[in-house]
Amino acid sequence: MKDKPALLKLASVSKAFGGVQALDDISFEFDAGLIMGLIGPNGAGKTTLFNVITGAYVPDSGAVSLDGIPIQGRRIQDIVHLGISRTFQNVELFESMSVIENIMVGRHVRTRSGFWSAITRVPAIRREEKALRERAQELLDFVGLADQADRRSGDLPFGWQRLLEIARALASDPKLLLLDEPAAGLNAVETGRLGELIGNIRDLGVTVMLVEHDMALTMSVCDQIIVLDQGCMLAEGLPREIQSNAAVMAAYLGNG
Amino acid sequence: MTPSLKKGVAYALACSAIAGIGLAATNPYHLQVMTFIGINSLLALGLNLLMGYAGQISLGHAAFYGIGAYTTAILTATYGLSPWLSLPMAVAAAALVAFLVGMPTLKLSGYYLGMGTLGFGMIAFIVFREWDGVTGGASGFVGIPPLAVGPLNLSSGRNYFYLVWGVLLVAILVCRRIIDSRTGRALRAIHDSENAARAVGVGTMHLKLQVFVFSAAVAALAGFLYAHYVSFISPGTFDFLMSVRMVTMVVIGGMASIWGAILGASLLTLLPEWLHAFSDLEMVVYGLIMMGVMIVMPQGLTRGILDLYERARERHER
Missing domain, CATH: 3.40.50.300 (P-loop containing nucleotide triphosphate hydrolases)
Structure with a gap:
């Protein structure tokens, strides 16, 4: 048992x-x-x-x-x-967005900010945004893409796109x-x-x-x-x- | 300079530019054209959030513009309500309709969403035109009262110009904040890959509906400003061609760009004014200019002008 x-x-x-x-x-x-x-x-x-x-x-x-x-x-x-999170057989990134933004979207379910709080920008949301960015950067370090944060993700070489997709999947803990x-x-x-x-x-x-x-x-x-x-x-x-x-x-x- | 300081400076500059233009412009016709540019920019701004950022097309957005205008017209002229009470009701009416229409149609994508919203726009237009007893029918709705705040009458050209551009500035700020947030990132993610966005846990349907309702509310706000400015509205202003014009403003200006919305709205408002001289050929020249812009600057005016600037700078540095 x-x-x-x-x-x-x-x-x-x-x-x-x-x-x-x-x-x-x-x-x-x-x-x-x-x-x-x-x-x-x-x-x-x-x-x-x-x-x-x-x-x-x-x-x-x-x-x-x-x-x-x-x-x-x-x-x-x-x-x-x-x-549960996943990656795809044919890498599916948010290609027009930056590398770090991809990971930030990956953390969507662990963050709260909605339409109204985005407009009012209450302090709690600013804190959440800051913590989110830090966490995303940690994940980039983890997969070895630390210095690529601001690049457009669609411009990365294919192998790095795979790593980024894994980092994005890890972002939801x-x-x-x-x-x-x-x-x-x-x-x-x-x-x-x-x-x-x-x-x-x-x-x-x-x-x-x-x-x-x-x-x-x-x-x-x-x-x-x-x-x-x-x-x-x-x-x-x-x-x-x-x-x-x-x-x-x-x-x-x-x-x- | 920190980014937030830069933004503050940009807003201060924008405010003083608007104030300056308002003071310098003495010709009522110029003020009127600029007021229309402001109203159209508001329309393009809301639609751009839906089209440029979330990647969802709407070919029926003039309906929400019309709902805003007709709701406030009916409430103020027919029922004698204060415009400041009818404003939230006009916006809420459009938001409610957008919610009901968006629920089934936003399940569609691409061309099919275009068709769905197109059908809705046509239905709305027919309602404006045929519901004689309430909307005034094809001959239009007259006698919409002007806006006033206490003793300050806003109906004068200059005051209304300030009102519209003030509202536009706030709307820009609000849109900026939405774009640069968790919600905005999720919207852009839907645009790039709806499948992947869903897989990382973005409630895509809910979010698309939210942004559709928001852009409808912005269009209704523009409709409110339009109705109380011109005091006479007719269904023709809110027909299919207006929906197309709104889409054109977004595309010509540059998708997913706030400046693009304003540039596109300015061009589409100014061109017909400039082209009066061509009389019979007006629409031909208008069409040719549109084609020319899209061929030379397929990414829209914003991107095109930025490219020109960068190329010029490179040449200068060399």
């Missing part, structure tokens, strides 16, 4: 689009403090699963809970507030950070640094779940791996168990 609920728990989650069963009876759970890998061939349902966890999709059936709190069907902003193919488009050196960064994020106390096609990276950073294939759970276990799992081999390479 555990006295604390799992950080994230999915119970029999299913989601279909038209006739396609994108997720079929997915159940798993994991505790805080881990780096979870989510792998599977193209079309396995990884991104759909991310969209279900973040609230972009509502599952057709089943339950998703964070720290024991059911989250399926809640608004995205409430789920972010509860502590998540308990669980979902990274959707963070190494896509990065070179070997950048991928190596990304691996270190993911470790550092875990050391901050943020649980990380990543979808990744770069197997070297996945196997080296992940504590646990979940394998999906055609919307179904295929396997779950330690990286070395997954590597020697016959079903996983078959899914990736075909039944030769």
